[in-house]
Structures are given as structure tokens and as C-alpha cells.
Amino acid sequence: MTEHKTETDSSGLVYVIGTEEEAMGWIGRESDPVEEAYPIETRAIEHFVEGIEDPNPLYWSDEFGKQTRWGGRIAPWGVIVLCKEHQVWRPEWMGTHEGQITFHCRTPLPGNRLLATDYEIECYKPFYPGDKMFINEKLINIAPKAFSIGKGHHITVENYFRNQRGELCYKDSRTVFRYRQAD
Known part of the structure; x- marks a missing residue:
């Protein structure tokens, strides 16, 4: 296994630095599923929809949800932002959350900055309060x-969001431009 240099940007993202040729050999790699640190909770759903001011009763009312084809309150697809995008801090005595560093950063390439360029999501079934979320990704x-900001690479990664029963709930595709910031 090749030892790689890493660089960290001002936001704390760590980039594995390597060559384009090496990175091309990574296409098709798929990570193992990682369980998110916390199950989806009613309060997290409400907090998320408060922030976007979404009055959809499916996110607010168990009673309303029971009268729909979903059979209960559901989480909006945007709840994945609360899971995948953020590292979870824990007291040292608890150990670290396994988490996952995205292929956007850990694929060995010369770039040390990211710029999002494309995002698509497909929703197959909802997450419910109490569901556990498992996420894995594939380098596509x-x-x-x-571009005018520099030379780099478009990196496309698909993320798969499954519940504790292994059912695929959401799939997203994210393309970012990874480039080297000028010194």
C-alpha cells in the first residue's frame, strides 16, 4: 500500500494527495456501510423542518402520517444533511465515531480544495423516527x-442511504471539482 501525503484546508477537510493515474484506478471502489452515530429522532426531524420552514404535516404529526400511505411520520430527504455531512464529536472515553471520509477527499489526486458542481437525489422510501441510517459510497x-479557478478533476460519487433492514431509502450523486488552490 502506498503511503500518501495529506493536506488539510482551513475548514478541517483532509485531502489525500496523489496522481491522476493512481486515482483512475480507484474508479468503481465502494466503501463498506457505516452506521450513523444516532438514529433518526423526531426532534431532529422537527428541528430540520423548522430551519427550512416546511409545514408538511408528514414531518410534524404522527396522527396525520398514520392516515397516509406511509403509515406514520416520516423524515424529509434533507435529513441526510444532518448525518453524512458532519463529524460527530464524542467525549474521549466513548471512542471516536467511525464515520467516513468521502471519496471526494480520500481519492489520491493533486487537488486540495472542493467546489460542488452537481447534485441529484433519488428517493425510494422514507426514513422514520427511530430508524438507523447506514451509508456507503461508490466512486463513479x-x-x-x-475552470477559471484552476485545473483539477470532476469527481462523481454516489452515496447509498439504507435503513436497519437494509432497504435502500435514498441514493444521491454528487459531483465536485477538486482542484489545487494557488499558493
């Missing part, structure tokens, strides 16, 4: 690109 494509 790497393509050299040049």
Missing part, C-alpha cells in the same frame, strides 16, 4: 477539467 467517475 473522475474527469480532468479546467
